[in-house]
Amino acid sequence: MSEQGQSTTEPDAEVAAPQESRSRQVLREIAESSSMVVFMAIVASMIIGGLLIIFADEAVRESAGYFFSRPGDTFSAIGDALGSAYSAMFNGAVLNLQAESFAGMIKPFTQTLTMATPLIFAGLGLGLGFRAGLFNIGAQGQILIGATVGGYIGFAWDLPWGLHLLLAVLGCALGGALWGFIPGVLKAKRGAHEVIVTIMLNYIALYLVAWLLSLEAFQREGSDNPISPIVAETAQYPKILGVQFNLHLGFVLALACAWGVWWLMERSTLGFRLRAVGANPSAARTAGMSIGAATILTMVIAGALAGLAGSAPVLGTQKFLTDAVAGSLGFDAITVALLGRSRPLGIVLAAILFGGLQASGPSLQVNAGLPVDIVVVIQALIVLFIAAPPLVRAIFRLPSPAHEKEVAA
Structure with a gap:
């Protein structure tokens, strides 16, 4: 009888021991994780x-x-x-529990998402560069140039709704891509360090925009201040929850870009090449990959995403161009990318956190x-x-x- 009891209890103990060790291993893996x-x-x-x-x-x-x-x-x-x-x-960033209406209650969170939108765009661009082995800190200048091109299309061109917004958004992406292309080419062709080049381009973009705002084509009529005309309604991001909220279509576009960056880096052959170049350039070159082409392409995509960050204020919230339209977005995006470990989901969550702190x-x-x-x-x-x-x-x-x-x- 005792042998039977022993035979039934010993296997239970043997099963329990691996389960306990497995649970401890899981807890250790969680504690060790980044x-x-x-x-x-x-x-x-x-x-x-x-x-x-x-x-x-x-x-x-x-x-x-x-x-x-x-x-x-x-x-x-x-x-x-x-x-x-x-x-x-909490009341200023998540829910205003003292509000008398449901709209007033959720307005803080919509404001958090609104402020997170440009950080998602720019953070995705910087995170993509980090994973490709490029420390691109030129998002500030790329945002400024993107906002300038998109803003000019928004207030200077007369186009129907839909087409006007599409071209203005593409203009923001194109302006940022151009400003990212410059350091990419200089690094790929001449070996210039991207940190130094992008820092200099940040200053060039700032003073270039300030100069453009002194021109008649960029100045608001009847004002001597460095401020552009208001972007036409046909080029503005539509409000997705109504006029009482600032949350606009740019947030949806930012989430779509996050999914696109995830697919690019995790599911596409091009993303594999970019990650390989970032992980080990020598091995990637030996495998027949072009380091220069990967560098240029990475900076162009990163610049386009940063340029889209400029669309958030100039087409969504502020609706006009100034030399301070970028604020500190380019530098905050560095923190967002680092906090999100350069992964799209992490960047989105980090941007929402920082948007909440700002809101x-x-x-x-x-x-x-x-x-x-x-x-x-x-x-x-x-x-x-x-x-x-x-x-x-x-x-x-x-x-x-x-x-x-x-x-x-």
């Missing part, structure tokens, strides 16, 4: 941002003056400060009484932690990936 590093980098940034919110709150500083006599007041003030700040960020700024300032610079600090902290994975692993005691251990050994 996605966990990204997530914990965001957590660390929010924690440090919370500390800055606490230090910036006047009630917390006042109660800290008599902390040892009434410590409860300080902790209560800290809770109120954090609750007020993060609820203001929450006014609410944070008005409702919580805190400086909007807190949002910028949180973004900078995310960049810092993303750029230093060993630091994140050390803070949260995450295990290092197996291949890093093998290299260290």
Whole structure:
């Protein structure tokens, strides 16, 4: 009887042991993954941002003056400060729970998606370049040139609806592609470093647009300011949720481009060649791949995507051209591409995160009484932690990936 009982329990124990070891292995793989590093980098940034919110709150500083006599007041003030700040960020970026209508409730999230749209375009372009081994940081200039070409088509040409919008969007892509073609050719033919060339082209684009806005053809009638006429309605992105929301068709186009980049890099022969060149140029050259052609093509596609980022403000939200139309989109897109690990889905999610942080700024300032610079600090902290994975692993005691251990050994 005991032998039968032993024979029935031992197999169960043998089955349970592999299942337990398998679950531990899965947890270890999750802890070692780069996605966990990204997530914990965001957590660390929010924690440090919370500390800055606490230090910036006047009630917390006042109660800290008599902390040892009434410590409860300080902790209560800290809770109120954090609750007020993060609820203001939530109401400004996700859902406004205090709104009286459903439209008012969801408007913050639509604004988040609106602000994420140009970041998706530009982040896709930069991410594609990173995977092809090119550190393209010229998205700022490519956005400016793309917005200039598309904006000019939008306000200077008189075309029917549909065709006008199509040509304006293509103009944005063409302008960005041209500005990406220049560093691509210089690197492929002359060996010029793309970082230096794209930095210089950013400045050239800025002053070129400023000069163009001083010309009569680009100036708004009756104004001496460097501002273009308003883009014709036939060339504007239509609002996809109605006039009460800023979310426009550009967001749908951005998602379509994300799918297109995914298909290009993961399913096409061309994408395989670009990834091979980025992973090992020498091996790719030995296999008969043209490194120069891959470099030029990568920069052209990346520039076209960045140029489409310029279509978001000039054809969607702002609807006119200025020399500040790009804002800091080109540099924010670098962070988005790094945060998304240069993968389309990750870039879309990272762009929505950054769009939410930007959309929450006014609410944070008005409702919580805190400086909007807190949002910028949180973004900078995310960049810092993303750029230093060993630091994140050390803070949260995450295990290092197996291949890093093998290299260290």
